Amino acid sequence: MSAVALMFVSTVPAQACGDEVFGNPSNAAHAGHSGPKAEGVAATSAVKNVEQVANVPDAAGATSVRFLKYGRKDVLFVSGTFGLKSYDVDNPRKPKLLGEVKLPGFWQGEDTEVDEKRKLVFLARDPRAYGGNTQTGESGIYTVDAKRPDKLEIVSYVKVPAGHTTSCVNDCRYVWTGGPAKADNQPADWGGRPIWVTDMRDPRNPKVFPNPIDLYRNDGKTDYAHDVQVDAMGIAWSSGRGGVRGYWTDGWHRDPTTGKVRKATALNPVPYAGGGISELAAPSKFMHNSYRPVGWRAKDGGDHERWGRNGDLIYATEESFLDGCAGDGILVIASLKGSYNGEGWRSTPDKPFRLKTIGSWGVAGQEGSDPASGDCSAHYFDVEGKILVQSFYAQGTRFLDISDPTNPRQIAYHRPGDGRSWYPAWHKGLVYVADNTRGIDILKLTR
Template sequence: MRRWWLRPVLALTTVAATLVATGLPAAACGEDDKPAAQVKRTAGDPGAVKGVRAVGNLPDAQGAISANFLQYGRRDVMVVSGEFGLKVYDLTRNPAAPKAIGQLSLPGLWETEDTEVDAARKLVFLSRDPRAFDGNTHTGESGIYVVDLSRPESPQILSYVRVPAGHTTSCVDGCRYLWTGGPAKADDQPADWGGRPVWVTDVRDPRHPKVQPDPIELARNDGKTDYVHDVQVDAAGVAWVSGRGGVRGYWTSGLHRDPVQGRVRRATADAPVPYAGGGVAETAAPSRFLHNSFHPVGPAADGAWRGHDLVYATEENFVDGCAGDGVLTISSLAGSYGGEGWRSTPSAPFRLQTVGTWSVEGQEGSDPASDDCSAHYFDVRGHVLVQSFYAQGTRFLDVSDPTNPRQIAYYRPADASSWAPYWHDGYVYVADNARGVDILKLTV
């Protein structure tokens, strides 16, 4: 009997990435820009909805890019970041009609993708991309704003620190440290870099962040230092780093065997221990620009499907039309626990085994006239994965069989610019850069 991981998967054809932006002179996630005005939409397109009920919308959050949730006793609060800075909403009385209660105004801020919060200390970490405030990747300033949200009605900047990277900033080791990566390299950075790696910031004292001088997560793209896009930490504490060249996981605390050094050592945020991962096969993600990832943990999790450890990731990639645009990829981590992803070279490349892929192109509910179809952020609850696909809206997938992700519902307004969806207390909150925040209820 053929093993499941040897089943053929969809092979996609594409060209090099040109990534999307939405109105600011800054790219959404890559190095090239496609302003919103260039996004093709069908005149009179009514959009498409199936299996989803729209229960609310926050138009005052237009320019939204990311959202988070904080609890203050029985009080439930949503924090939305975007081109405006930070907006705070109370969900307690009616989660379908959040009440605006606070704002930190930073007009022109870019990009705040995957903004993260410290739930215990009520802190928000806003990443400043060098293209913010009319800057550019060549000479622009990047850094991190640490925002105090102990009083949600009154967000206050505790500190700001310059960092040599700034596209995304993520918590590791319980938000005691931050990892910041991307975008394209600055003029004063090494010429052979394809993009910015990760810089580590110590925020144990949030009023006085300390940036470590030397970057980490180098040589990630078959031996070349390249663009690190984002970091997601799984339930076991492994930090999964996505970017050009694939997805690699690291321990950031505790004693672990280092498969690259061949010895047991203590992991720290600035000297992490490799765990698993590597490049994704070109047949699944031809551009090899992996935008973000998710690694389920536990015997009952999707990641242990038939005993195999999986990592979900999105490729962000835009070409004319949708056929070559970025996809959701599902890969097996089998064969990557011995440091193989850290020894990959152009002459001896290592690639994870592809289990399945899913693309919005040609799917029910899609607008065939739009060329704004790349995969973007996603969130998982049980076997249902909800994912943003820019102008192609928000898609709900059944991933109980990872070899065959299956669309079960979709929400695509005619003016959609869906960037990131979030499951929260039975609702899905969608940060839509054009519409603000859509609040959805899955009905299937």
């Protein structure tokens, strides 16, 4: 394997995102806290129906993976506590380091975003970067020019009031940035940072809009908006404390909260559907990220579009850490039916609105798990066809058959004893896993 030794050794705890903890923070191995779970490393490995094609140890500290296409070549981009690295993976058994942006002490580029057309990479700087903290630390966005993956260049950095994750909307002309816990200079009644919008039409001169969006997400309270995923219809789904809510960011649409038709923009999106997740499925109410399956689209002979797959399901991950494993984060599958008229935006503590849970899955007690690690929280996932692959930190990478959404079934797993699985991504039949301690594991499902 071609590898370049990593010069920077991370001192950041090799565990969760931070602040999205439900339960006793002193026992949660997440950013800014330490305790029994931070030290709980599984002593043994467990693997079923998975082949490890390769491991890239020089990417230790990895938190996210993305791909960009250059003609016939696909290049892997990895973000982490080191900054950003690019790899040639034409031969996935021998990945080759191409270029890097060195940011020792960076925190942490979770769910790093790429612009396919302009060959840009957007890195969210969390306020805990470079020894900072959520109360007073600086947050922002680095924009990296990746036109030449062997010559990566930071072309801009802009301060943003949020900085845990940043996500493209409207073809990356704008990015939405959210999280983490609120700063000292933000409103006292906020439970966390909402979404700020940045105009990236000129990536060398980004413009941050002063007023945040996705407010009042937790039964009327402004709270932590963690991450945003955009579905095939162009609807941006914001996940965080209080559930998952989807927005139109372009075109003319009826606003269900007012009953009026108006133009949706990245700065003033139109609510679509979504809402809180039942506390019976996700007691923390903190949803980490989501996925809404919708298929191809075609014109119906007029101006209307029809979609080839029912889009009434939302898949969402709860991230939480409790003593033991039984109550840790769960993958929840919920129905969006009954939420298309703004119900999720009118929810209050007295009259809460919750999506109906139709299925769920947790790693605690499942084959291949190690409860002695004390850490069973869910994290990022990716879907290819009817197979969902998901990271579960110390419980490794799990493959689920979701052909029946009411009954997800585990069909394979990869849990190395020294691993911390953060982020999996399907690519050409393989799964590239950002493992915070091992670097990149490249996996092949053999079943």
